[in-house]
Amino acid sequence: MSVHSRRLSAVLFTLVVCHAGACMAAEEPDAAGTPEAAAEPSAHEKSARKRHGKTSPKHAAQAHRAHKHTPAKTRKKKWTPVATPEDPYGDEAEMKVYDPFEKFNRGVFALNAVLYKYVTKPLAKFTEFVLPAPVLTAANRVIDNVESPIRITSSLLQGKGHRAAQETGKLLVNSTIGIGGIWKPSDRIESLAKVPSEDIGQAFGVWGIPSGPYLVLPALGPNSARDLLGRAGDSLLSPTTWVGSTKFRNYSRAGKAVVENPDRMKTYDAATEDALDKYIALREAYTSYRNAAVDR
Amino acid sequence: MHRIFRPVAVPALVLAAQTSLLAASAASESPEVALNRGLAELLSKAEGRDNKDPVELAKRVRPTLEKFFNFESLTQKAMGAGWREFSPDQKTKSVRLFSEMIIRSYTTRFDPSSRVDIQFAKASDLAPGKKEVPATARYQGKAVSVAYRVETSAGGWLVYDVIVEGVSLAGNYRAQFESIRQKGGPEAVIRSMEQKLN
Numbered sequence: 001m002s003v004h005s006r007r008l009s010a011v012l013f014t015l016v017v018c019h020a021g022a023c024m025a026a027e028e029p030d031a032a033g034t035p036e037a038a039a040e041p042s043a044h045e046k047s048a049r050k051r052h053g054k055t056s057p058k059h060a061a062q063a064h065r066a067h068k069h070t071p072a073k074t075r076k077k078k079w080t081p082v083a084t085p086e087d088p089y090g091d092e093a094e095m096k097v098y099d100p101f102e103k104f105n106r107g108v109f110a111l112n113a114v115l116y117k118y119v120t121k122p123l124a125k126f127t128e129f130v131l132p133a134p135v136l137t138a139a140n141r142v143i144d145n146v147e148s149p150i151r152i153t154s155s156l157l158q159g160k161g162h163r164a165a166q167e168t169g170k171l172l173v174n175s176t177i178g179i180g181g182i183w184k185p186s187d188r189i190e191s192l193a194k195v196p197s198e199d200i201g202q203a204f205g206v207w208g209i210p211s212g213p214y215l216v217l218p219a220l221g222p223n224s225a226r227d228l229l230g231r232a233g234d235s236l237l238s239p240t241t242w243v244g245s246t247k248f249r250n251y252s253r254a255g256k257a258v259v260e261n262p263d264r265m266k267t268y269d270a271a272t273e274d275a276l277d278k279y280i281a282l283r284e285a286y287t288s289y290r291n292a293a294v295d296r
Numbered sequence: 297m298h299r300i301f302r303p304v305a306v307p308a309l310v311l312a313a314q315t316s317l318l319a320a321s322a323a324s325e326s327p328e329v330a331l332n333r334g335l336a337e338l339l340s341k342a343e344g345r346d347n348k349d350p351v352e353l354a355k356r357v358r359p360t361l362e363k364f365f366n367f368e369s370l371t372q373k374a375m376g377a378g379w380r381e382f383s384p385d386q387k388t389k390s391v392r393l394f395s396e397m398i399i400r401s402y403t404t405r406f407d408p409s410s411r412v413d414i415q416f417a418k419a420s421d422l423a424p425g426k427k428e429v430p431a432t433a434r435y436q437g438k439a440v441s442v443a444y445r446v447e448t449s450a451g452g453w454l455v456y457d458v459i460v461e462g463v464s465l466a467g468n469y470r471a472q473f474e475s476i477r478q479k480g481g482p483e484a485v486i487r488s489m490e491q492k493l494n
Contacts, residue, residue: 084377087379089456090376093467093470094470097471276469280471280475281468283471
């Protein structure tokens with residue numbers, strides 16, 4: 001990782017840590033963690049009001065101290081969606097995404113839209129024009145194969161030994177019979193065919209680390225604070241980070257970005273083309289997808 | 297775009313289309329069996345045609361979708377708790393516009409010459425009268441996990457949501473509609489759909 005990348009990671013890590021507390025509240029909103037609940041008086045304050053008819057400064061301070069020192073576990077309630085006559089599908093509603101930097105994120109989203117339109121989409125079209133579809137598919141397979149250590153390690157970190165074994169099996173089969181991953185004979189082996197993909201961000205999710213604030217980064221697109229740290233972990237585990245000379249590694253990363261670009265642009269289009277609010281559509285799609293990935 | 301965010305590019309129309317014939321005999325049939333049977337009917341109308349005009353495709357598949365897909369429930373779920381703010385006229389209009397949006401958006405992306413292969417798994421109970429049928433869809437060389445959410449109605453089992461790789465069709469629109477409704481009420485929601493369709 002370059003010096004600039006390390007600095008950026010440090011800055012972003014600081015941002016993430018500062019908001020970790022708020023993130024926890026957002027992941028599992030409770031009576032005290034949400035802005036709405038900030039207006040809701042604590043139990044102590046309510047009974048104080050009942051006894052005295054109003055809240056004196058002394059009792060308000062007592063209520064605040066009582067709430068502050070209440071253990072987190074007894075304060076936090078897991079958010080449970082509930083169906084009501086007015087909202088019969090409320091029991092399936094997704095938890096609201098924690099997006100405290102929405103203004104900033106929308107600005108970056110708009111910038112990215114311009115970047116995608118004038119740079120990355122034309123590049124994607126050019127890539128598809130120059131590289132025939134089978135070649136592009138094979139290149140994506142090779143990248144997927146090379147990044148097996150990420151999935152193996154992530155599976156182990158989540159205690160998914162069987163999945164780690166499956167990924168190892170895939171790596172062996174595709175590297176040998178598949179000649180380095182150009183072909184994917186593992187897809188024809190039933191036990192290796194449908195292995196869900198894992199990454200460090202998912203491992204963090206399984207460990208119980210909340211996703212944190214939603215972030216839109218220049219060129220990189222949607223992320224969560226947790227996934228951003230996960231990406232750093234993925235990068236460290238990827239052989240393209242530590243195999244070969246600096247020049248080779250840089251060319252590998254550039255080649256990877258070019259090969260993966262067409263699919264990324266298709267993802268972006270799929271998530272936003274039919275949206276009424278493209279920013280929200282992508283935010284919700286990304287968050288839902290990642291939550292489902294953690295649960296797999 | 298982070299490569300871990302896999303494309304959700306499989307047309308939900310095709311996936312939702314597997315709901316055809318659910319209503320026909322849902323009383324005696326499990327949802328997954330009916331979905332399997334319905335797949336043949338709808339794909340026979342959609343696949344293998346040289347004419348890729350999405351307008352013509354929408355005309356061919358619309359009657360089947362309207363019969364077996366609960367657009368009213370889908371719209372209500374997409375609007376969320378704000379649905380109660382809509383007048384009866386606004387509700388009728390919203391259902392019509394939203395169903396048109398959904399059908400149009402996916403017929404423009406569906407390639408009738410491509411083959412779709414869907415394998416259904418056993419349904420699980422979500423709530424009284426609601427089930428979820430998981431499936432794996434293979435389309436244009438990609439495999440994606442899909443779940444159909446179905447509910448009982450007078451016509452039998454009807455689909456009210458489709459979830460592709462964890463992304464709910466209704467849930468995704470719910471967040472968008474809520475944002476629009478909070479700023480401008482039900483009329484703003486209706487206007488936004490009209491603008492999208494025009």
